[in-house]
Amino acid sequence: MSSDVLTVDSVWKRYGDHDALRDVRFSLRSGEAVGYLGPNGAGKTTTLKLLAGLSRPTRGSVRVQGLDPVEDRAAALRKVGALVETPGVPPYLTGADLLGYVADVRGIPSGERPTAVRRGAEAMNVVDHLGRPFGSLSTGLARRMLLGATLVGDPEVLLLEEPTLGLDPAARHDLRDRLRTLSRQGLTLLLSTHLVEDVQEVCGRVLFLRNGTLVGDEPVDLERDSGTGGSRRVLRLRFGPDVTAESVAGAAGPGFEVTLDGARQATVRFSGGDAEQAALLAAVVRAGLPLLSAAAPEGDLVRRYMERVGREEAT
Amino acid sequence: MTGGVDALIRNARWEITRLHRSRRVWLLLIPVVAGPIGSGIADVYLRVPSSGTAEVLGLLITAGLAALVVLDLVALAVGEDLALRTHYLTFTLPQPRASALAGRLGVVIGATLLVYVAGAIAVAGLANTLVSTSPTAAAPILVPGHLEVGLVGLLVFLGGITAAAGVVTRSASQALVAGVLAGVVAAGIGSTFLIEGRLTWLFPLALATAGLIGLVVCLIQYGRIDV
Numbered sequence: 001m002s003s004d005v006l007t008v009d010s011v012w013k014r015y016g017d018h019d020a021l022r023d024v025r026f027s028l029r030s031g032e033a034v035g036y037l038g039p040n041g042a043g044k045t046t047t048l049k050l051l052a053g054l055s056r057p058t059r060g061s062v063r064v065q066g067l068d069p070v071e072d073r074a075a076a077l078r079k080v081g082a083l084v085e086t087p088g089v090p091p092y093l094t095g096a097d098l099l100g101y102v103a104d105v106r107g108i109p110s111g112e113r114p115t116a117v118r119r120g121a122e123a124m125n126v127v128d129h130l131g132r133p134f135g136s137l138s139t140g141l142a143r144r145m146l147l148g149a150t151l152v153g154d155p156e157v158l159l160l161e162e163p164t165l166g167l168d169p170a171a172r173h174d175l176r177d178r179l180r181t182l183s184r185q186g187l188t189l190l191l192s193t194h195l196v197e198d199v200q201e202v203c204g205r206v207l208f209l210r211n212g213t214l215v216g217d218e219p220v221d222l223e224r225d226s227g228t229g230g231s232r233r234v235l236r237l238r239f240g241p242d243v244t245a246e247s248v249a250g251a252a253g254p255g256f257e258v259t260l261d262g263a264r265q266a267t268v269r270f271s272g273g274d275a276e277q278a279a280l281l282a283a284v285v286r287a288g289l290p291l292l293s294a295a296a297p298e299g300d301l302v303r304r305y306m307e308r309v310g311r312e313e314a315t
Numbered sequence: 316m317t318g319g320v321d322a323l324i325r326n327a328r329w330e331i332t333r334l335h336r337s338r339r340v341w342l343l344l345i346p347v348v349a350g351p352i353g354s355g356i357a358d359v360y361l362r363v364p365s366s367g368t369a370e371v372l373g374l375l376i377t378a379g380l381a382a383l384v385v386l387d388l389v390a391l392a393v394g395e396d397l398a399l400r401t402h403y404l405t406f407t408l409p410q411p412r413a414s415a416l417a418g419r420l421g422v423v424i425g426a427t428l429l430v431y432v433a434g435a436i437a438v439a440g441l442a443n444t445l446v447s448t449s450p451t452a453a454a455p456i457l458v459p460g461h462l463e464v465g466l467v468g469l470l471v472f473l474g475g476i477t478a479a480a481g482v483v484t485r486s487a488s489q490a491l492v493a494g495v496l497a498g499v500v501a502a503g504i505g506s507t508f509l510i511e512g513r514l515t516w517l518f519p520l521a522l523a524t525a526g527l528i529g530l531v532v533c534l535i536q537y538g539r540i541d542v
Contacts, residue, residue, distance in 0.1 A: 007491035052407040054542035074318070074409045088399035092337045101332070104325050105408045133336075149404065159407075 003030050004063075005157055005188045006051055011060035013046050013212075020046040022212040023060070028190060028281035030156075033183040035220065036192040037305055038209035043194040045085060047209070048159050051190065052082035064157065078106075082159040086143070091135025095126060095145040098134075099152050105297035106153035121145075123170070123178055139166045147175065156181070161192045176201045196301050206222025206301065209306040216308045221296035233277060234300060239264045240290035251287035252280055319414040326410075326418030330392060334422070338389070342384045347430040350377030352438035360443040364452035366442045370459040373438030378466040381431035382473050382498055388423035389474045390490040393481030394534065397540075406542065413538040420530065424474045431470060435463045444488075452520075456509065461516065467507075468519030468526070473498050475529025482536045 006028040013021040021043045028034050038044050049055040050062045053069035053076065062069060066075035089098060099117040121127045124144040134142055143166045150158065163179075164172040177203045183189055191203055199206050199220060208216030209310075220232045222234050237248070242263040249258040257269040272274055284291050334340040354373025363369040393416065396402045406412060439459065477494030484490055501522055508514035 049542055054403065054406050056541060073411065077407060077409040080407070080409075083404070084407065085400070085403050087401050087403035089401055089404075090337065090395060090399060093333065097332055097336060101325075101329050102326065102408065104321070105410050107321075146404065167377070274400070 005065060006032050006033075006190060007061075007063040007066075008047065008050070009036055009061045009063070011047075011050065011057045011062060013043070013050065013055070014058040019049075021057075021229050024209070024212070024214050025060075026207055026214060028123065028188055031186045031189055032181070032205060033179070033187075033189040033203040034191065035203035035206040036082045036190055036209065037194075037196065037199060037309070039194075039309055040043055042209040042309075043212040044074070045161060046210055046212075047081070048161050048190070048192055052079055052080070052159050054084060066137055077109075079153075079156040080159065081152075081155035081157070083146055083150045083163060084159065084161050086162075086165070087146060089134040089142070089146070092133055094131055094133050095148070096119065096130040098145065099149050102149045102152045116152050116154075119154075120148040120150075123151045124148040125174060130186075130211050140168055140171060143167060144171060144175075146244070156186070157188045157190075159190050159192075162194065163191070164193070164195060164198055196305055200296060200301050206304075208305065210309045216304070218304075220301060233270055233272065234296060235268045235270075235277060235294055236261075236296065237266045237268060237284065237294050238292045240264070243289055247287070247289060248284065251284045251289055253283060256280060264300050319411050322410040322414035322432075323418035323421065326415040327422045328418075330419040330422040334388075336396070337391075339388060342387060343426055343430050345384055346377050346381040346427070346434040347437065348434075350380050350434035352378075354438045355441045355445060358442060363446050365448035365455060366446040367448070367459055368430075369442035369446040370439050371455045371457050371462055373442055374459065374462050374466060377434040378431060378469065381427055381434065381466075381470055384430075384493040385424060385427040385470050385479050386476045386491055386498070388427060389420065389477040390481055390487040390494060390529055392419045392423050393478050393537070394487030394490045396484065397481070397485040402540070403542065404523055406540075411538065412540070413534040416537045417534055420474070420475055420478060420533075424471070427474070428467060428470060431466070435466075447495035457514075465516070465519035468521075468523035469498075469501060470526075472501060472522035472526035472529075475526030475533070477529075478533035479529040479536075482533045507524070 008238040009025055011024045012019060024047065026094040031201050036044050036047065046055070048064050050057055051069060053073050056070050064076040064080060069076040096117060098315065099120050100113055103113040103116045117130070118127060121130050124147050126141060126144045126148055128135060129141055129145065137145060138259050147163055164175055167175060176198065179189060185200065191198060193199060203220050206218060207214060221235065237310060245258050245266065248266045249256065252258060252268060253269055259267050261267055268280060270280065281294055350373065350425060353376045357363065357372055358369045363372065473494050476497040477490050480493030481487065481490035505514065505518060508518055
């Protein structure tokens, strides 16, 4: 039995004489966090609409939990939270009203609804604003309340479009943190965004879309080695006190190529996956090197975005 | 899994919440309070020749007010979310869209009909209390009991046409305009039939049927909206 939770199979979507999507195909396995990058008009929103049951493909098929999200809406979307574009909410409704309605529709018993509403609001730090009408909320707070609504009922799949749009830096950080935590707990996430950092920090895999066509499907922390045609991982390590390239290379061992970018930062290239990365980090810590953080280089994903999507369209 | 009936009940509750929060719920007092009051004033200060004629007058006032209420509430129940794009969120929830809307429309149309009937009963009571029938009085132009039932057909017609217009235009304000125009046309045709002496029970029945068809069209199209 396939563990694919979301499947987009040879999908075309036509609006008038314009093809918004052209033969797009990809799938997400359970627990995957996948970024969906592309410029305005690339077809990201259209894809999310199809997966969220808001629209039907012109050709091809879309499956959520193995079901058609339009024909089998109730079953397919039972454990799906979706935030597509920016829905408006009547100004007289409160956050508690909206989250309570979502909890009700998700079949949460009335006795458990207040807890479910609170959990959704807590996830976005908007508990104190639950009683306020939407008309009195700032753009960022309203956005967080909507995100809280998508989390009501502990969905197993999240379809999010520009979730950090309009959020202040702290809220953006909290949301990314929350999404990472949920992802570690097994949530399947498709994150459509213009912000490369969102994908960099939350996702393990990235899809690039250009003019309705999928032009890339690869790990976030992958660097293609044009010399060998193979693929390698790149990790940027930041240290507290100064380190030397030799000390990092000595700790990492053979198979890891270390270059120092200043006294407190090193880039490590290696072949392999999560296991090799975990072994590298463990070795560095064991060696007593003052490791502060490890992440894929910020510039790498931006560079790949430029390569696949095009500089003039990059945002 | 949320079935159709569950969705209907849950969204009926949702509509009650919305009516309460938006304070639109107070509109429902208009037919049952203002209708009989207006009718009573007319009964006292106009030289109404019979209680039957007074009742006809009061029913027209009450139904006119109920018509405005049903137009407003139905237009907003269908068109408000579509205009604000709230459906980008609600359409992603695991429930049949048509059942969800049916629950909301059931509340607003049902509540309006209920307050109209309550207003009509009050109007009849006031007419019989405040107006004494002159022995020389002509019979009312319509049988009050028939008119009371017939006006239900008009209200269903207005609700159905407004609902269908709401889905087509995706706008509460445009649905409201469509409903008003439909009401004007219905009133014009009804008046013509009355003057020509051809007004029978078939007319309100036709109005109610058209309204029900409008509601069915609305629900089917709502379920098919491609965002």
